[in-house]
Amino acid sequence: MIRAILFDLDGTLLDRRQSLEQFICEQYNRFSSHLMSIEKSEYCSRFLELDNNGYTWKDKVYATLLSEYNITTLTQEQLLHDYITNFQHHCIPFKNTHELLQQLKQRNIKIGIITNGFTEFQMSNLRALHIHTYTNTILVSEAEGIKKPHPEIFERALQRLDVKAEECLYVGDHPENDVLGSEQVGILGVWKKDSFWGNFKHSRIVDDLLEVLSFLEVEIKTQ
Template sequence: MVKAVIFDLDGTLLDRDASLREFLKDQYARIPQLQRIPRSAYMERFIALDQRGYVWKDEVYRRLIAEFGFDLRWETLLADYWEGFRHHSRPFPNAGSMLEALRARSLSIGLISNGYGEFQSANFRALGFADLFDEVIFSEWEGLRKPDAAIFHRMLDKLDVEPHEAMYVGDHPVSDVAGSRAAGLMGVWKYDQLLEAPDEHDGVLMDLADLVGLIDDYLRR
């Protein structure tokens, strides 16, 4: 019986790759010192250094300034990123309608995201469907990070459901899928062509719209 569905944020609900590209275009256009190199060169190098979000931006900006000789302080660029990224947050297709469908089925909905609380919270709210969630957890504010089972159990306590009654949906094969399954939840992989598929999972989503049918299959069992 599925009573709750819990989501990751980046790469699952938030299309971080598309959002980052939109932010970088805007940052480049607004800051003249960056325009000493072509926009494509700036964006491509940022994305390479960023490693899909796993390198924090102070280091990314330090490297960019060192490599290209920008007459800027890394703190200035980091503050601009911190404030500006939220304005370019983009959800994956069908995210909102899928969440509405889960709510219509009276399922509890939660979010567990690794990262800085203030930054991730702003990006999450910018997607426009935060009011559909019952509980939200950001790792910095909890002092826990995925794949630690404790962070999944903390969410289960908040939603008042047992592990076997909850499904976790995320793109990372270890932090999201393996981590949630180790904590006793069903772990569903949001497909990402750049990541290796998890060894074990409880379903694969090519499109968020497919989650409703997957859950209906479980509810019929």
């Protein structure tokens, strides 16, 4: 019987792409006096390209932007500080995020988050989304000293939820870090489909988060 579900954050519960698009447009507006020689659409689009779905450190992204556009009146530290401070104000959840979490709580399913990233930044985003109110445990890689897909971080989550691997689902958008990473310790992985990763083949795939409930029901019925 499924007793717990673990979730990734970025690209799974947080619509990072939409949130980032909104943030970077507002950042351009905040620093427009320094960026007047660059079209807003060009600045935003180049930032998103360099970001590489979150897998390039932002200090490198900003350093590249400043260099490419020969911006001398701003520093990467200023832009990075603005990102760390203000991204949380643009966090947008995927459709049905709260509906799913509410239904899981009603069914007494334990809920956990495992996310790679910096603790303060990720916790600010979770609070902005009001997701932390549903959770029984939250593991952020910086605080844990270990990151996905290392099996230890998944095992710690199981211990803190006090459930066995076969009693747990893990929902995430990254094929290796989330789905295959969780499955290496016996958790049932569910891929939150993301076109960034191409056509990943898996037996459990969802487009809409509410589809996660169908896997929960199937697992319960097969006990």
